[in-house]
Amino acid sequence: MMSTWYKRRIYAPVTEQEHIAVRYVQRVLxxxxxGELDNETVSHIRGFQALFGLPxxxxxxxxxxxxxxxxxxxxV
Numbered sequence: 740m741m742s743t744w745y746k747r748r749i750y751a752p753v754t755e756q757e758h759i760a761v762r763y764v765q766r767v768l769x770x771x772x773x774g775e776l777d778n779e780t781v782s783h784i785r786g787f788q789a790l791f792g793l794p795x796x797x798x799x800x801x802x803x804x805x806x807x808x809x810x811x812x813x814x815v
Contacts (some may be wrong), residue, residue: 745804
């Protein structure tokens, strides 16, 4: 199940939709909401990935987005 907030892998957000997706991830991972994949956000993503046995890339990818959706249904 793909979400409305995630459309594709994000290495560095460039579109407004990608910034919105990063802010959503920052909100659910309790990071400062900047809309950027800054050091704090990448660190939290890596921790989340490690917790769920995903590759710890720090990149917002399909598997990570799917697991975020499993833990926090949209609307958080």
